[in-house]
Amino acid sequence: MAKEKLKAEEKRALNKENFRKLYGIFRYLLPYKAKFLIGLAFLVLGSFFLLAFPLITGKLIDVASGEGTWLLNDINSIALSLIVILFLQGIFSFFRVYLFAQVSEHAMADVRFALYKKILYLPISFFDRHRTGDLMSRMSSDVTMLQTTFSTTLAEVIRQVVTLAVGIAMIFINTPALSVFMLLTFPLLIVAAMVFGKKIRVLSRQSQDELAQSSTIVEETFQSILAVKSFTNELFEKTRYQNSLKQVVTIALKAATYRAGFISFIIFALFGGMVAIMWYGALLLQRGEMSVGDLISFAFYTAFIGGSIAGIGDLFGQIQRAIGASERILEIHQESSETEESSNNDAPRFKGNISFDHVSFQYPSRKDMAILEGFTMNVEAGEKVALVGKSGAGKSTVAHLLMRLYNGYSGSIKVDNKDIDSYDLSDFRKNIGIVPQEVILFGGSIRENIAYGKPSATIEEIEDAANKAHALEFIKSFPEGFDTLVGERGVKLSGGQRQRIAIARTILKNPAILILDEATSALDAESEQKVQLGLNELMKGRTTIIVAHRLATIKEVDRIYVIENGKIKESGAHNELIDNLKGTYHHLVNLQLVN
Numbered sequence: 001m002a003k004e005k006l007k008a009e010e011k012r013a014l015n016k017e018n019f020r021k022l023y024g025i026f027r028y029l030l031p032y033k034a035k036f037l038i039g040l041a042f043l044v045l046g047s048f049f050l051l052a053f054p055l056i057t058g059k060l061i062d063v064a065s066g067e068g069t070w071l072l073n074d075i076n077s078i079a080l081s082l083i084v085i086l087f088l089q090g091i092f093s094f095f096r097v098y099l100f101a102q103v104s105e106h107a108m109a110d111v112r113f114a115l116y117k118k119i120l121y122l123p124i125s126f127f128d129r130h131r132t133g134d135l136m137s138r139m140s141s142d143v144t145m146l147q148t149t150f151s152t153t154l155a156e157v158i159r160q161v162v163t164l165a166v167g168i169a170m171i172f173i174n175t176p177a178l179s180v181f182m183l184l185t186f187p188l189l190i191v192a193a194m195v196f197g198k199k200i201r202v203l204s205r206q207s208q209d210e211l212a213q214s215s216t217i218v219e220e221t222f223q224s225i226l227a228v229k230s231f232t233n234e235l236f237e238k239t240r241y242q243n244s245l246k247q248v249v250t251i252a253l254k255a256a257t258y259r260a261g262f263i264s265f266i267i268f269a270l271f272g273g274m275v276a277i278m279w280y281g282a283l284l285l286q287r288g289e290m291s292v293g294d295l296i297s298f299a300f301y302t303a304f305i306g307g308s309i310a311g312i313g314d315l316f317g318q319i320q321r322a323i324g325a326s327e328r329i330l331e332i333h334q335e336s337s338e339t340e341e342s343s344n345n346d347a348p349r350f351k352g353n354i355s356f357d358h359v360s361f362q363y364p365s366r367k368d369m370a371i372l373e374g375f376t377m378n379v380e381a382g383e384k385v386a387l388v389g390k391s392g393a394g395k396s397t398v399a400h401l402l403m404r405l406y407n408g409y410s411g412s413i414k415v416d417n418k419d420i421d422s423y424d425l426s427d428f429r430k431n432i433g434i435v436p437q438e439v440i441l442f443g444g445s446i447r448e449n450i451a452y453g454k455p456s457a458t459i460e461e462i463e464d465a466a467n468k469a470h471a472l473e474f475i476k477s478f479p480e481g482f483d484t485l486v487g488e489r490g491v492k493l494s495g496g497q498r499q500r501i502a503i504a505r506t507i508l509k510n511p512a513i514l515i516l517d518e519a520t521s522a523l524d525a526e527s528e529q530k531v532q533l534g535l536n537e538l539m540k541g542r543t544t545i546i547v548a549h550r551l552a553t554i555k556e557v558d559r560i561y562v563i564e565n566g567k568i569k570e571s572g573a574h575n576e577l578i579d580n581l582k583g584t585y586h587h588l589v590n591l592q593l594v595n
Contacts (some may be wrong), residue, residue: 022319024333025146025326026290028110032103037094037098039589043155046092047162049085049303055170061553065292069484096155104151110508121337124405124552125364132223133216136330141212142325149322157315158399160308167305175290189270201317205324210251214244252300266306277302299435339425343526344380350512352381352543353418354402359411360566361401371397379543381416386546388553388562388588395547397466399515402545403432415513433511435535437518439502441493446475447482449501453508461508469498469504469534496527503534514544520553528553551589560585 029036060078119126161255171179171580221228228237280296356377362370369395379385387395400406401413402422413420420428433453443448450462457465462482466472474497478484486501493501498521507515516535520528532553548554549555555574561572562577562585569584570577577585 008545010056016348022323022326024330025111026150028107028114029103029150031110032106035099036103038154039096039103040158041095042092042099043159044162046096047159048087048166049089049092050285051163051166051170051301053089054297054300054304055084055087055174056085057300058174058293058295060293061296062291062293070128084532098150099100100155103146104147107150108143108147111329111545112139114566115139115332117141118333118335118337121339122332122335123407124400126335128365130164130362131216133212133219135213136219138328141208142328143350145325146322149157149318153318153322156311157319160312163304163430164308164312167308167393171298171301171305172447175281175284175294176286177289177296178277178281181277192265196258196265197314197317200258200314201254201320203251203258204317204321206323206448207248207251207255210244210248213589214241215243215247217241222573273302287539303496309373327474346556347424347430349430352379352512353414353416354379354513354543355403355412355414355417356398357412357414359401359409359413361397361406361409363397363406364408371566372401375411375563375566375568377543377561377568381543382541383559384539384544384546384557385559385561386548386557387561387563387571388551388554388585390588393563394566395563396517399434399545399547400517401516402513403434404428427572430509431512431513433506433513433538434515434517435502435519435538439479439498441486441498441501443485443487444481446501447487450482450504450508454510457508462504465504465508466500468507468537468538470530471500471504474500477478494527496531499527499531500534503531503538507538514542515547516544517547518549520550551585 033076056078058083060075063078064075075106107560110497116139119139168179200566216236217240221241228234278295279301281290281298283293284290285292354377356375359375360370361372361374361375362368371392375394375398377385379400387398389395401409402420404425415423415428415431442452447459447462450465453465454461459482465473466475475482475484485490486498502519516539519535520531528550544557546557554560558573559571560574560577561568562583564584577583578589580586
């Protein structure tokens with residue numbers, strides 16, 4: 001699949017369809033079009049002034065040798081005009097670079113923000129299909145490629161085209177015979193540029209993909225550093241990354257070989273052509289058919305034209321890569337988003353009645369495997385129910401569907417007797433809180449992580465939430481207290497401490513419906529006891545669904561649902577189910593007691 005995608009990307013052409021893709025990103029420049037157009041004007045003016053340099057240089061030689069006359073017949077005046085041209089060209093170049101930089105920096109910041117915003121509102125199913133490293137590559141490498149295109153490449157293409165067009169026009173006006181002779185060398189250069197350029201583009205694309213792959217390895221290793229060290233797989237990961245880098249270097253060097261060969265060919269062909277042209281020019285000079293100044297002007301223009309031809313091929317290759325980058329970014333923008341957040345700060349509060357009526361569901365990534373089949377469950381407002389069953393039975397899937405993380409199910413799911421899809425998504429999720437098994441904290445302070453449940457919370461509200469979560473004691477034991485940095489993903493805190501921070505965060509959110517997804521299954525007995533105290537506080541007055549692995553933690557719930565093969569196999573209170581000696585629940589409890 002990856003090879004097919006790479007092959008398709010290699011064949012991108014500079015056609016109308018692909019330029020339309022690039023325009024999809026170019027529209028981000030429109031708010032800054034005034035600066036862009038002014039910069040473009042400076043670019044064109046600078047190019048014209050620079051192209052006047054060879055003409056005036058030739059006239060300087062002619063006036064000095066007495067072979068001709070010009071508007072300025074004084075050598076000093078002509079030399080001064082050359083200095084003025086160079087000075088003005090420098091001024092134009094400064095403003096051109098500065099204005100283009102302003103446009104590209106602001107526009108690419110808008111691209112990054114729009115892409116980040118888009119990804120943020122994409123459904124969970126999107127993240128199931130895409131690796132984090134790939135998304136990070138699109139946010140960084142692809143946008144950087146576009147930034148280079150709009151700040152440098154685009155300007156260079158315009159400058160080279162202007163140089164090529166004006167330069168050819170000038171040599172045909174001044175030295176038509178020599179110009180025809182020079183143009184005979186063009187076909188060879190153009191064919192070589194096409195052949196080398198295509199191969200270089202292919203290798204550059206492969207190099208970019210391999211570099212992205214190596215970055216993914218690094219990211220995955222750092223994210224799973226605990227697993228790496230616990231399995232003593234440092235050597236394995238080091239070797240894996242080293243092999244990936246070797247592949248990057250191999251492809252990059254192969255591309256460099258073609259670039260070096262192309263540059264060497266261009267240098268030989270360019271200067272070889274210039275020698276032939278100078279030879280023919282010397283013959284014309286000897287016959288008196290042109291002046292020394294005209295020959296020197298022609299030589300300068302030829303150098304400019306040759307440089308433009310050599311540069312345009314690589315610049316077009318960069319534009320083709322930019323088209324590929326824009327395509328990958330636009331692919332994300334074409335994904336279907338969830339509804340953005342509501343501006344309603346006072347979302348209607350749910351009572352908490354929940355019903356699943358013959359719900360069937362398969363994950364988008366596993367359409368051949370049914371997770372829920374005709375699942376039916378009713379929970380009254382304020383009830384505490386537990387979902388138990390073997391791994392893969394569908395317990396967490398029930399929570400995912402209730403939170404509207406996935407669509408595509410059959411049957412109906414209702415909250416307060418209304419279909420969940422009829423609610424505003426943001427208002428709906430504001431009413432649901434979750435404490436997962438694996439709590440991921442942000443890399444800021446404890447205060448910031450608790451306040452994530454309610455960004456506008458006061459310090460008093462944060463402390464009260466921490467107290468109710470039985471987290472205040474360990475927080476105050478830290479020298480920095482609530483300002484203690486938790487480290488990336490919360491690695492500086494223990495599992496129980498992270499869970500209590502998550503509970504405090506959820507208490508601050510104050511949801512009507514609470515989901516506890518195996519919130520204590522990964523904790524030791526002491527930590528579990530402390531976390532359970534926080535959970536008991538959190539569950540007060542809320543409809544609670546507990547996805548349970550440790551059955552000892554759910555004895556006091558109102559009802560237990562035993563899920564098997566995506567359906568409710570048994571339901572009832574703990575005492576009722578445990579007395580059914582042939583029941584699944586009784587069997588699961590006995591297994592845990594034996595273990």
